[in-house]
Amino acid sequence: MQKTILIVTDNLPDQINGVVTTFKNIEPYAARDGYRIEYINPTYFKYIDCPRYPEVKLSWPWRLGKMIEKINPDHIHIATEGPNGIAASNYCWRNNLVYNTSYHTKFPEILKNNYYIPESLTYAYMRWFHRHSGRVLTTTESMVQDLTSHGLRSDIIAWTRGVNRENLKPTVDRLDRCKDSKPVVLYAGRVSHEKNLDVLCKLHTKYTIKIVGDGPYRTSLEKRYPEVEFLGYKSGNDLANCYIQADVFAFPSVADTFGIVIIEAMSTGTPIAAYPVTGPIDIITQNVSGYMDEDLSVAIDKCLELDRTQVKQDSEKWTWDNCWRIFRDNLLPISNNK
Numbered sequence: 001m002q003k004t005i006l007i008v009t010d011n012l013p014d015q016i017n018g019v020v021t022t023f024k025n026i027e028p029y030a031a032r033d034g035y036r037i038e039y040i041n042p043t044y045f046k047y048i049d050c051p052r053y054p055e056v057k058l059s060w061p062w063r064l065g066k067m068i069e070k071i072n073p074d075h076i077h078i079a080t081e082g083p084n085g086i087a088a089s090n091y092c093w094r095n096n097l098v099y100n101t102s103y104h105t106k107f108p109e110i111l112k113n114n115y116y117i118p119e120s121l122t123y124a125y126m127r128w129f130h131r132h133s134g135r136v137l138t139t140t141e142s143m144v145q146d147l148t149s150h151g152l153r154s155d156i157i158a159w160t161r162g163v164n165r166e167n168l169k170p171t172v173d174r175l176d177r178c179k180d181s182k183p184v185v186l187y188a189g190r191v192s193h194e195k196n197l198d199v200l201c202k203l204h205t206k207y208t209i210k211i212v213g214d215g216p217y218r219t220s221l222e223k224r225y226p227e228v229e230f231l232g233y234k235s236g237n238d239l240a241n242c243y244i245q246a247d248v249f250a251f252p253s254v255a256d257t258f259g260i261v262i263i264e265a266m267s268t269g270t271p272i273a274a275y276p277v278t279g280p281i282d283i284i285t286q287n288v289s290g291y292m293d294e295d296l297s298v299a300i301d302k303c304l305e306l307d308r309t310q311v312k313q314d315s316e317k318w319t320w321d322n323c324w325r326i327f328r329d330n331l332l333p334i335s336n337n338k
Contacts, residue, residue: 005030005331006073008040008064010057010082016213016233017055017190018161018260019079019104022323025164029324038071040064040084052114054216055190061087065095075331076100077137081107081129093132097334101133102159103147106278109255113194123150130154134332139258140282157330161260162320163267170240170268174308183304184208186246186270188239188261189253191215191230196252199296201225207300212242243268248303251280252296259283266290266315269308273299289314 011019023037030037044067047059064087068076076092076099078085085101092099108122130136130152137159138144144156185207187200192215201209204227211221212234222230234242243249249265251274259279262272266283272290274280284290289311291302 001034003035003074004071005035005037005075005077006040006068006071007037008076008078008080008084008088010042010059010080010084011055012043012057013039013041015055016235018258021260022104022161023079025162025320026324026327029321030328033324033328035328038073040067040071040088042084045084052216053110053192056082059083064088065091068092074333076334077102077327077331078133079104081126085129089129089132092334098134098332099132099334100135100137100330100332101130101154102137103130103143104139104257106255106257108150110194113255127151127153135330137327137330140278142278142282143257146278157326159326159330160318160323161258161263162318162323163260163263163315164320165267167236168240168243168264168267169237170244171237172241172245174244174269182206182208183247183300184210184245185248185250185273185300186210186212186242186265187250187252188212188234188242188265189259191218191221193217194253194255196254197221198224200250200252201228203297203300204228206297207248210242210246212239239264240268243270246270248273248300249290250274250296250300253277253279262290263315263318266311267318269312271303271306271308271311273303275299283318285314 042057042059045059045061047057050056050058061084078088078101108119111117111122112119133154136154136156141158144158191213210229212231243265249270249272254275254277256279262283266289272284274292276292291299293299
C-alpha cells in the first residue's frame with residue numbers, strides 16, 4: 001500500500017536552490033519504494049518576497065491545518081523555518097502529530113550578514129522551531145556538531161546529497177574550450193552577498209573568473225568587476241559544459257551547510273577550491289578532489305595540480321539514492337494509529 005509523505009516548505013517549486021533540488025531528486029526513489037510525496041508550498045497562499053532576500057517567500061498560510069487533514073499523510077516533514085513551517089509545526093504540536101524537520105541553510109549567519117540581526121537571537125529561534133521535531137535532518141556530520149554546539153537538543157541526523165548524472169552530462173569535450181592564457185575558475189550558485197563572491201571576483205587579474213547563476217548581488221558585482229564573466233542561470237547539459245571546461249571550481253562561501261554544486265562539479269572531474277568550513281570539509285578529500293585553505297588563491301593553485309580522473313572517482317559516493325534511503329529510514333509515523 002502506497003504511503004504519503006507531506007513536505008511543507010516556504011520555497012516555490014520552480015526555485016533553484018538546495019531545498020527544492022533535494023526533494024525533486026528523491027521523488028523517483030520514493031515512488032520506486034512505494035511512497036507518494038505531496039507538498040504544501042507558498043503557491044497555495046498569498047505571499048510576498050522577503051526584503052533583500054527575494055528567494056525566501058513570506059506567505060500567509062491560512063487554513064494550512066485543513067490542508068494537512070485533507071492530504072491525510074502518513075509522514076510529515078517540515079523543510080523550512082518560515083511561515084509555512086511555523087504554521088505546520090504548531091498544527092502538529094497542538095494535535096499531537098509527530099513530524100520531522102530539516103536544517104538546510106545557515107540563516108543565523110545570513111541574517112547577521114544581511115540584516116545585522118545577532119546570531120544569538122536567530123539561533124534561539126532555531127532551537128524554538130525544532131524543539132518538537134522527532135528528528136532534525138541536516139546535511140553533514142559537521143553540521144550535526146554545529147547545531148549541537150548551538151544548543152539544539154533534538155535527534156539530529158546527517159543527511160547526504162547526490163548528483164543527477166543523467167541530467168548533468170557534458171556535450172562538449174574539455175579540450176574543445178577556448179584557450180585562455182589564465183586558468184579558468186568557475187562559480188555556480190546563488191549570486192548573493194553571503195556567498196562571499198567578492199573574494200573570488202578580486203582574483204580576476206590572476207584567473208579568468210566565470211560566474212553561473214543569478215541573484216540580488218549580481219548587478220553590484222558586475223559594476224565593480226567588469227572583467228568577470230557573468231553567464232546567468234544554466235542547467236542540464238549547459239551547466240555540465242561549464243563545469244567540465246573550468247580548470248577549477250571555486251566555492252568561496254563560508255555560510256553554506258553543503259553545496260550541491262560542489263559534487264556536481266566534481267562529477268565532471270573539476271577540482272574544488274574552498275575554505276575549510278562546514279560543507280567543503282565534509283565533501284572534499286583534501287589534495288584528491290580539491291583543496292581547502294584559508295587563502296582561496298592558494299587553494300586554486302593547488303587544485304591546478306590535481307588529477308581530474310581522481311576527482312571524478314571521488315564524486316561517485318554521492319548519490320540521490322543514498323540521500324533518499326537516509327530520508328526514508330528516518331521517517332516517523334505521524335501517530336500510533338497510522
